[in-house]
Amino acid sequence: MSAASDQEHELQDEPEEYHWPIPPAGGWTADDLDRIPGLPPHTELIDGGLVFMSPQTRFHSRTMRLLDNVLLEQAPDHLDVDREMTVKLDSRNRPEPDIVVFSTKAVTGPNQTWYAPEDIVLAVEVVSPDSLTRDREVKPRKYAQAGVPYFWRVEQDGSTGLPVVHTFELDPAIKAYSPTGVFHDRLKTSRPFDIDIDLTAVDRRRA
Template identity: 50%
Template sequence: MTALPDRMRPPRAEGWFAEDLDSLPEAPRHTELIDGALVFMMSPRRAWHGRLVTALTTTLMAQAPAGFEVEREMTIRLDARNRPEPDILLTDLLYDPDRTWYAPEDVKLVVEVASPESAHRDRTVKLRKYAEAGIPHYWCIEEEDGAPVVHAYELDEPTGSYAPAGIFRGTLRRPVPFEINLDLDKLTPPRNA
């Protein structure tokens, strides 16, 4: 691995801030900010992950009623030192071609597809941070025998934490944030025999 360019070193002793991400052209694609530290997606993404994210994005776009937008790989500015990049997010803001991030109050659903490199952050760190930011719905998708399994969470507003809303295999039906009906088995092609 080569040394980081000087522009990739934190500009201050406290580390990085959310607004710094927009001025890092040398940063690898899919760079996140978690607790003031840059997190790079260094391992290659598997074909399964890419196919699932693409299929889920297009399926959600087809089901989303007017007033909802589906975005992939856009950051959410949770606070001054946290700007994670979920695989998919659902917002009620109109499309803005110059947007580089969303505020948590504009995000209705966050979807993370866990990979070996991101699983711990997706299952624990992001689960907590998205809830603390007030995002109403979170899905963490795992792979089980080549098929997607959705762990759905809904924000319990009195406690400010997520409550499990179900584990879905085969099909997913949720009434929120809008009526969603997914055939999970059709989101990824079967493995070659």
């Protein structure tokens, strides 16, 4: 094989360079999120900017699994539960809560990629090291302004490694959340429906 052929073969074997999307004037819109090619999984839109997810930790994955399974088991028939589905808050914001509890009337079909905020009953964010500010400040503020009635923020206990759940309820008069509890080991509440979660089961194969 000639040197030219060798060089051509090597070039064919090299992975194609990825070109990051260039935002339009004014930033991306919520609808753009379904049209931009080659985005990494679980890309969010915050204030017109794309936010990419870092690699998921075992704590994050296990916590989502626990909450997803138990909430799905305990939710009343008119509500359903999904992991990592975006919520189109407005034209410039389409975050992706880790868990959403939503009205079954919001389902339009298997290719659906987002829900409207008025269909969301509870949004849950499991905090990661790279999302501290977004999960503690930015996202809850936006969920509240959009009228999502309940919000949970889940943190990892530094001494036990177990999830700690901070629960919030919307004050519609000021469109801001009020804290309603901090739960270690066990989360038991009647809002938005009767919920009882053994948080120590996060590492068990069956809760």
